Amino acid sequence: VAKRLEKFKTTIFTQMSMLAIKHGAINLGQGFPNFDGPEFVKDAAIQAIKEGKNQYARGYGVPDLNSAVAARFKKDSGLVVDPEKEVTITSGCTEAIAATMLGLINPGDEVILFAPFYDSYEATLSMAGANIKSITLRPPNFSVPIDEFKSIISKNTRAILLNTPHNPTGKMFSREELETITSLCIENDVLVFSDEVYDKLAFEEDHISIASLPGMYERTVTMNSLGKTFSVTGWKIGWAIAPPHLTWGVRQAHSYLTFATSTPMQFAAAEALRTSETYYEEMKKDYMHKKEILVEGLKDVGFVVHPSSGTYFVIVDHTPFGFENDVAFCEYLIKEVGVVAIPTSVFYLNPEDGKNLVRFTFCKDGDTLRAAVERMKAKL
Numbered sequence: 001v002a003k004r005l006e007k008f009k010t011t012i013f014t015q016m017s018m019l020a021i022k023h024g025a026i027n028l029g030q031g032f033p034n035f036d037g038p039e040f041v042k043d044a045a046i047q048a049i050k051e052g053k054n055q056y057a058r059g060y061g062v063p064d065l066n067s068a069v070a071a072r073f074k075k076d077s078g079l080v081v082d083p084e085k086e087v088t089i090t091s092g093c094t095e096a097i098a099a100t101m102l103g104l105i106n107p108g109d110e111v112i113l114f115a116p117f118y119d120s121y122e123a124t125l126s127m128a129g130a131n132i133k134s135i136t137l138r139p140p141n142f143s144v145p146i147d148e149f150k151s152i153i154s155k156n157t158r159a160i161l162l163n164t165p166h167n168p169t170g171k172m173f174s175r176e177e178l179e180t181i182t183s184l185c186i187e188n189d190v191l192v193f194s195d196e197v198y199d200k201l202a203f204e205e206d207h208i209s210i211a212s213l214p215g216m217y218e219r220t221v222t223m224n225s226l227g228k229t230f231s232v233t234g235w236k237i238g239w240a241i242a243p244p245h246l247t248w249g250v251r252q253a254h255s256y257l258t259f260a261t262s263t264p265m266q267f268a269a270a271e272a273l274r275t276s277e278t279y280y281e282e283m284k285k286d287y288m289h290k291k292e293i294l295v296e297g298l299k300d301v302g303f304v305v306h307p308s309s310g311t312y313f314v315i316v317d318h319t320p321f322g323f324e325n326d327v328a329f330c331e332y333l334i335k336e337v338g339v340v341a342i343p344t345s346v347f348y349l350n351p352e353d354g355k356n357l358v359r360f361t362f363c364k365d366g367d368t369l370r371a372a373v374e375r376m377k378a379k380l
């Protein structure tokens with residue numbers, strides 16, 4: 001393997017989902033729903049295939065989807081963007097992240113991450129040759145340590161990576177935090193790469209796109225996807241929205257990474273994004289119910305459960321059960337209890353920072369969540 005990837009292991013999600021199958025454990029690890037996406041979205045994909053929409057799509061997206069993404073972004077953030085010049089369709093948000101890093105970061109550029117961070121950020125930054133710095137968000141609230149942030153960001157910083165609602169903690173960056181980040185990014189001429197794939201799973205307050213804050217649009221790449229919102233994580237449809245000068249970099253990388261994204265799925269995605277607000281309301285209500293089942297259950301089991309105000313994840317502190325670290329705890333949980341969770345230490349530059357924390361997902365039906373809780377009650 002190339003040196004830039006030497007330090008990375010098989011992704012934790014792959015490892016854990018394989019172990020779930022091997023041990024017949026209930027998988028509350030990798031974030032994928034165990035229920036299907038809506039019929040109208042699936043029908044739209046079938047129809048597109050039958051209608052012969054099966055050859056390469058236009059590289060930066062089928063026009064209908066570029067327009068649907070721009071229209072959805074306007075509804076959600078108030079920003080008016082040009083679907084032709086400022087929207088790029090990618091193979092999932094993971095590709096949008098990779099294309100953004102590879103298209104806009106030079107070797108040696110300094111990029112700041114908030115830890116814990118989604119694993120692909122560090123890997124794709126390594127591929128781009130970035131100089132990675134991180135700032136650790138700590139429980140219970142995972143707030144941004146402003147003084148530390150101020151001491152790390154400088155004129156040498158090229159970009160920061162933001163993720164709100166935040167995987168794995170369920171934190172949502174507050175307006176105040178986003179404003180502080182904004183003023184420091186403007187002052188130091190720093191770009192923001194903002195992963196907002198859980199924007200529709202914001203349970204307490206509305207999601208805020210940092211691009212909508214004054215002075216930010218011109219320096220922000222906003223990334224999102226279809227998978228979480230429409231329970232089709234396997235479709236791998238994502239996008240990046242950015243002003244033309246940044247879109248150029250993203251598109252150049254995208255052109256040579258994947259060239260184009262699945263054509264029929266793009267047509268179906270456009271149909272999905274045109275759905276009514278009721279769909280999103282219902283989905284959110286449903287997830288709030290699931291969250292309650294899991295959170296109350298985890299408390300009964302005896303975990304310290306940290307508040308989750310967005311995403312379909314919740315972070316707990318496992319130390320009441322006396323294990324050495326998150327990996328040891330998760331191993332026991334899989335082999336002896338029959339439940340899979342994600343150890344969080346892989347989401348930090350310094351793994352020690354995550355050793356007390358594990359992540360559970362609640363994107364599963366109620367019976368599955370209850371069954372997992374029962375197993376833990378019986379065996380922990």
Ligand code: GLN
Pocket residue numbers: 011013014029030031032167
């Ligand atoms: N985003 C999903 C999660 O956090 C995992 C996606 C993947 O497996 N790479 O669980």
